[in-house]
Amino acid sequence: MSFMDHLPILVVIIPLLTAPLCVLLNRPILAWFVSILSALISFFIAIQLVFQVNELGTISYWLGGWEPPWGIEYRIDLLAAYVLLIVTAIASLVMLFAKKSVEKEIPENRIAYFYAAFMLAFAGLLGIVATGDAFNVFVFLEISSLSSYALISMGKDRRALNASFTYLIMGTIGATFILIGIGSLYMMTGTLNMADLAARLPEVADTRTVRAGFAFLTVGVGLKLALFPLHLWLPNAYAYAPSVVTAFLAATATKVAVYLLIRIILGVFTLDFSLQLMPLDTLLVTLGLIGIISASLVAVYQGDIKRMFAYSSVAQIGYMVLGIGLATTTGLTASILHLFNHALMKGALFIALGAIAFRIGSTSIKDFSGLGKRMPWTMAAIVAGGLSLIGIPPTVGFISKWYLVLAALELELWPIALLILVGSILAVIYIWRLVEAAYFGKPNPYQYVQEAPLSMLLPLWILVIANFYFGIQTDFSIGLASSAASELSGVGR
Amino acid sequence: MIELPGIYNYLVVVFLMMAGFYVVIAQGNLIKKLVGLSLFQTSVFIFYISMGKISGGEAPIFVEGASLYSNPLPHVLILTAIVVGVATTAVGLAIVVRIHEAYGSVEEDEINAKDLVDDAITEEAPSVNSRESQ
Amino acid sequence: MIAIAVIRIRDLFAVIMLSGIYSLTTAALFMDLDAVDVAFTEAAVGAGVTTVLMLSSLYLTRRFEAKPKHGNVLPLMVVGITGAALIYAALDAPLFGDASAPVHQHVAPRYIQQSQAEVGMPNMVTAVLASYRGYDTFGETVVIFTAALAVMLLLGIQKGSEYRPPFNSVDDQIILKVVVKLLIPLILIYGLYVQFHGDFGAGGGFQAGVIFATGFVLYDLAFGQKQARTVISPAWLPRLAALGVLIYGGVGVVSILNGKAFLDYSALSQDPVHGQHLGILLVELGVGVTVFSVILLIFFAISGRKRKT
Numbered sequence: 001m002s003f004m005d006h007l008p009i010l011v012v013i014i015p016l017l018t019a020p021l022c023v024l025l026n027r028p029i030l031a032w033f034v035s036i037l038s039a040l041i042s043f044f045i046a047i048q049l050v051f052q053v054n055e056l057g058t059i060s061y062w063l064g065g066w067e068p069p070w071g072i073e074y075r076i077d078l079l080a081a082y083v084l085l086i087v088t089a090i091a092s093l094v095m096l097f098a099k100k101s102v103e104k105e106i107p108e109n110r111i112a113y114f115y116a117a118f119m120l121a122f123a124g125l126l127g128i129v130a131t132g133d134a135f136n137v138f139v140f141l142e143i144s145s146l147s148s149y150a151l152i153s154m155g156k157d158r159r160a161l162n163a164s165f166t167y168l169i170m171g172t173i174g175a176t177f178i179l180i181g182i183g184s185l186y187m188m189t190g191t192l193n194m195a196d197l198a199a200r201l202p203e204v205a206d207t208r209t210v211r212a213g214f215a216f217l218t219v220g221v222g223l224k225l226a227l228f229p230l231h232l233w234l235p236n237a238y239a240y241a242p243s244v245v246t247a248f249l250a251a252t253a254t255k256v257a258v259y260l261l262i263r264i265i266l267g268v269f270t271l272d273f274s275l276q277l278m279p280l281d282t283l284l285v286t287l288g289l290i291g292i293i294s295a296s297l298v299a300v301y302q303g304d305i306k307r308m309f310a311y312s313s314v315a316q317i318g319y320m321v322l323g324i325g326l327a328t329t330t331g332l333t334a335s336i337l338h339l340f341n342h343a344l345m346k347g348a349l350f351i352a353l354g355a356i357a358f359r360i361g362s363t364s365i366k367d368f369s370g371l372g373k374r375m376p377w378t379m380a381a382i383v384a385g386g387l388s389l390i391g392i393p394p395t396v397g398f399i400s401k402w403y404l405v406l407a408a409l410e411l412e413l414w415p416i417a418l419l420i421l422v423g424s425i426l427a428v429i430y431i432w433r434l435v436e437a438a439y440f441g442k443p444n445p446y447q448y449v450q451e452a453p454l455s456m457l458l459p460l461w462i463l464v465i466a467n468f469y470f471g472i473q474t475d476f477s478i479g480l481a482s483s484a485a486s487e488l489s490g491v492g493r
Numbered sequence: 494m495i496e497l498p499g500i501y502n503y504l505v506v507v508f509l510m511m512a513g514f515y516v517v518i519a520q521g522n523l524i525k526k527l528v529g530l531s532l533f534q535t536s537v538f539i540f541y542i543s544m545g546k547i548s549g550g551e552a553p554i555f556v557e558g559a560s561l562y563s564n565p566l567p568h569v570l571i572l573t574a575i576v577v578g579v580a581t582t583a584v585g586l587a588i589v590v591r592i593h594e595a596y597g598s599v600e601e602d603e604i605n606a607k608d609l610v611d612d613a614i615t616e617e618a619p620s621v622n623s624r625e626s627q
Numbered sequence: 628m629i630a631i632a633v634i635r636i637r638d639l640f641a642v643i644m645l646s647g648i649y650s651l652t653t654a655a656l657f658m659d660l661d662a663v664d665v666a667f668t669e670a671a672v673g674a675g676v677t678t679v680l681m682l683s684s685l686y687l688t689r690r691f692e693a694k695p696k697h698g699n700v701l702p703l704m705v706v707g708i709t710g711a712a713l714i715y716a717a718l719d720a721p722l723f724g725d726a727s728a729p730v731h732q733h734v735a736p737r738y739i740q741q742s743q744a745e746v747g748m749p750n751m752v753t754a755v756l757a758s759y760r761g762y763d764t765f766g767e768t769v770v771i772f773t774a775a776l777a778v779m780l781l782l783g784i785q786k787g788s789e790y791r792p793p794f795n796s797v798d799d800q801i802i803l804k805v806v807v808k809l810l811i812p813l814i815l816i817y818g819l820y821v822q823f824h825g826d827f828g829a830g831g832g833f834q835a836g837v838i839f840a841t842g843f844v845l846y847d848l849a850f851g852q853k854q855a856r857t858v859i860s861p862a863w864l865p866r867l868a869a870l871g872v873l874i875y876g877g878v879g880v881v882s883i884l885n886g887k888a889f890l891d892y893s894a895l896s897q898d899p900v901h902g903q904h905l906g907i908l909l910v911e912l913g914v915g916v917t918v919f920s921v922i923l924l925i926f927f928a929i930s931g932r933k934r935k936t
Contacts, residue, residue, distance in 0.1 A: 006883050006888075006889070009883075009888075009889045010883075013876060013879065013880075013889065016769060016876070017872070017873065017876045017880075019769075019772070019776075019869075019872075020772065020868075020869030020870070020872040020873050020876075021869070021873075023776070023865050023866060023868070023869040024866055024869050024870070024873075026866075061888065061889075062888050063761070063762040063888060063889055063890055064758060064759065064760075064761045064762060064888060064889070064890040064891050064892070065882075065887055065888045065890075065891030065893060065894075066758070066759050069733070069734050070734060070737055070738070070759055071759050071760065071762075072760055072762045072763060109783070110779075110780055110783070113776050113779050113780050113865075114780065116776055117773070117776045117777065117780060120769065120772075120773050120776070123769075127766070133763075135570055135573075135760075135763060136762065136763055136766065138574075138577075139573060139577070139763050139766035139767060139770065140766055142577045142580070142581070142770050143766060143769050143770055143773055146580060146581065146584055146770060146773045146774060146777060147773050147776065147777065149584055149588070149777065150584065150773075150776060150777030150780045150781065151780075153588055153591065153777075153780070153781055154780060157611070158592075158595035158596065158611070159608050159611055159612075161588055161591050161592045161595055161596075162592060162596075162604050162605070162608055164588055165523060165585070165588045165589065165592060168581070168584065168585050168588065169517060169526055169530065169585075172530055172534075172581050172585075173514070173517060173518075173530075173533075175577075176530075176533055176534055176537055179534075179537055179574065180510075180537055180540070180713070183537070183540055183541050183544070184716055186544075186567075186730065187544045187721065187728070187729070187730055188721075188729055189729055189733065190729040190730045190731070190732050190733030190734055190735065191733050191734050192566075192570075192734070196733075200733070204729070208715050208716055209716045209717070211715075211716075212712050212713065212715050212716030213716065215712060216712070503713075503717035504714065504717060507710055507713040507714055507717060508710075510710075510713065511706050511707075511709065511710040511713075514705075514706050514709060515702060515703070515706045518702045518705060518706070519702035519703070519706075524643075524681065524684065524685060525642060527681070528642055528643060528646045528681070531646065531650075531673070531677060532646060532649065535649070535650060535653050535669070535673060538653070538657075538665070538669070539653060539656060539657075542656075542657055542660045542662045542665060543660060544721075544728070544730050545660070545661075545662065545730065546660045546661060547661075547731060553661065553738075553739065553750070553751040553752055562661075562739050562751065563660070563661035563662070564730055564731050564735045564739075565735070565738055565739065565751040565752045565754075565755050566730075566734065566735050566738065566755060567662075567730070568662045568664055568665050568752045569752055569755045569756045569760055569763070570763075571662070571665050572664060572665055572668055572752070572756060572767075572833065573756075573763050573764065573766075573767045575665070575668050575669060575672055575673070576668075576672070576767045576770060576771060576833065577767065577770050578672075579672045579673075579676055579677055579774075580770050580771050580773065580774035581774075582677055582680065582681075583680055583774045583777075583778060583925045584774050584777040584778065584781075586680055586681065586684040586929060587684075587777060587778045587781040587782050587925075587928070587929065588781060589684060590684050590687050590781075590782065590929060590932060591781050591782065593687060
């Protein structure tokens with residue numbers, strides 16, 4: 001095997017092995033350096049993988065040299081490569097932003113451990129995406145979850161601890177549900193490999209055990225996904241976690257969970273099973289819509305901007321789930337597009353909030369008064385991210401909403417299209433509150449505030465520019481999303 | 494049609510699982526929640542191991558002369574899952590200890606009440622630069 | 628029965644003890660179901676480690692639970708629905724102990740029939756664990772390492788903490804100290820045996836690590852923390868844990884460098900089966916080192932913390 005054949009595993013184990021390295025080095029600056037280095041390396045590997053998959057089709061990598069289903073398989077198809085790309089890109093940018101922010105928010109003797117945990121969360125997410133084995137998903141899910149609990153609990157406020165504990169309980173229930181689901185499927189088929197499961201499930205699809213297994217998997221992933229009404233852990237977890245953690249998790253963790261949901265519904269079970277035997281489409285559409293509207297409404301009333309955007313994340317997850325629930329290729333394309341686009345906007349927004357927290361030590365809306373003048377670049381980035389969140393052309397937010405509305409109209413579901421627009425209007429309201437405070441409010445005279453440092457502005461503006469670039473130059477993202485969507489829903493698997 | 498003894502094992506497991514699950518979601522004490530969580534998980538382990546059993550089978554360690562072994566795969570999976578479970582419990586306990594130090598309580602209701610107070614304080618107080626360094 | 632008691636009793640000490648007993652019962656059940664390795668682990672971890680950790684944290688918090696105030700209708704409903712779903716699932720499940728169930732048909736026979744020739748291990752569980760699904764076990768090692776990191780991030784290890792009051796009484800008990808002194812070498816030797824015997828019987832790196840750590844925990848309980856910490860310095864534990872993960876990962880990287888897939892042990896030697904043997908030995912060593920140091924680390928971190936009232 002040549003070096004290039006090993007890329008699917010290298011993208012995961014490089015960050016994974018960086019974690020113990022951080023602990024051995026135990027110096028903040030060194031730990032940061034190896035972490036950003038490994039994030040960048042895995043980003044380049046992910047780019048390479050996208051090209052490889054595009055040219056040669058799905059890659060299968062046999063871990064330990066054992067052929068599946070006896071051994072564990074890494075399976076990178078177009079969608080997986082695409083999600084790997086998103087996660088590694090965000091991780092690299094967040095790491096760039098992390099240096100100063102972490103120095104400020106984390107006690108110095110814990111910084112090396114912090115980066116180690118961060119790398120584990122990162123590698124865990126990548127592992128979930130890359131693997132083709134159902135049980136392996138569980139293992140890597142736990143790697144990323146456990147490290148996320150620790151990372152969230154590092155927030156300065158004591159509420160971070162409570163949020164982290166709630167997340168731990170909910171997350172572990174979710175993981176155990178997933179375990180039950182995997183167990184039932186294994187019981188009926190005798191295999192754990194996802195492709196093999198897909199091949200063997202139709203035979204036993206009509207049994208109660210398989211149906212219940214499906215239900216447990218969906219609910220379990222729904223918990224991780226923060227799908228309405230299982231989202232209760234998310235707002236506080238995001239609001240009180242250190243800025244770096246929020247920026248990273250908000251932009252990636254829920255995306256990976258959405259990916260997992262797509263994998264289970266379309267990859268392991270077929271569309272026919274998911275939608276005809278189980279009333280999943282109606283369920284997902286309903287929950288998605290309620291999620292969009294209710295979370296957006298709550299977001300309007302939040303005093304803390306970080307929490308406001310956390311609720312907005314719940315709403316955005318609603319959009320993605322809605323797209324899956326529509327169960328057409330266009331709907332799926334919209335979901336996958338939104339996966340990418342939402343990572344760009346939330347990454348930008350939370351990094352900007354991190355920069356503000358770095359300078360003024362708070363993200364309460366009261367402290368935003370007059371910030372437009374004092375931190376012009378950061379605030380401009382927030383406004384740009386906000387425009388994207390609302391879905392105003394020429395941002396990426398517009399593109400994914402456009403596709404979503406299109407998908408709804410294809411099925412002649414006018415009310416859904418209308419509700420999507422209502423969601424956008426609510427977004428206008430909560431973004432406007434922010435703009436009003438920042439640009440029309442009076443600055444606090446007792447506060448001396450500087451613009452954020454360059455190491456924060458750089459990743460921030462890369463993301464902002466990406467928000468516009470991919471909003472205008474849509475070939476890359478739409479091309480990838482629609483071919484991934486048709487690969488999933490089209491050819492049998 | 495359905496032979497009860499055949500699935501009796503599973504029914505017992507379901508009962509145990511639900512007992513654990515109930516403790517997790519209904520109890521207010523954080524440590525008890527963790528105990529419930531491990532109860533819940535342990536029951537899932539029994540579910541896996543039950544499905545690997547073959548009547549009359551041997552433990553899956555190669556012995557001359559034996560031909561029927563129970564299925565080793567569920568055992569492997571559960572070994573992994575047990576470890577994951579204890580890791581989760583350890584992290585959970587560490588958080589509980591910190592929660593107790595920060596809130597002086599390990600009861601969910603009391604903690605949530607204090608959180609609400611914190612929320613109100615953040616809403617009211619105009620923050621000054623000095624507030625950030627705790 | 629134990630499960631119900633756990634729900635009803637408010638004395639958390641009793642609850643934790645009961646959950647330990649529950650774990651032991653489960654372990655016995657696993658023995659009955661032919662899962663010797665699992666039984667071993669459950670007994671060591673569920674009944675041993677978890678209980679000790681829970682008790683240590685209980686010491687730091689509060690023993691008695693407050694009376695619940697709110698109703699429990701909603702939780703009961705959720706549990707009811709979930710339970711119903713599970714029973715629904717069980718109705719179509721293959722019968723217990725049935726050799727023709729799908730579980731035993733597809734993937735498993737190869738492990739049972741071929742693992743002797745392909746991996747050369749009498750213990751099929753070890754063969755599957757360390758080789759066929761070696762990557763899962765790598766993940767598992769990383770999970771434990773993650774737990775250690777999390778605990779370090781949350782609690783840290785406090786330096787030079789004094790004797791803890793409740794164990795002071797132990798100081799005077801000479802018999803106990805002597806017994807412990809005699810026991811510890813035995814435990815450690817047994818740990819080594821389990822570590823290297825995993826190929827043939829039940830056991831392996833994980834169980835060995837737990838047993839080894841138990842030896843030190845016992846020493847700590849009997850002689851106090853200062854002494855335990857002079858034997859093994861807490862500062863080295865995270866590094867040791869990291870080292871274990873690196874040993875495991877390193878084996879995988881070596882196979883890549885030799886042109887085989889990650890964790891393909893046949894790359895380690897000319898003879899594939901010998902390579903498998905060597906690989907499993909190394910990997911189990913990595914697991915053992917990590918588990919040992921992590922468990923000890925978590926114990927030190929939780930038990931070394933000062934009580935706050």
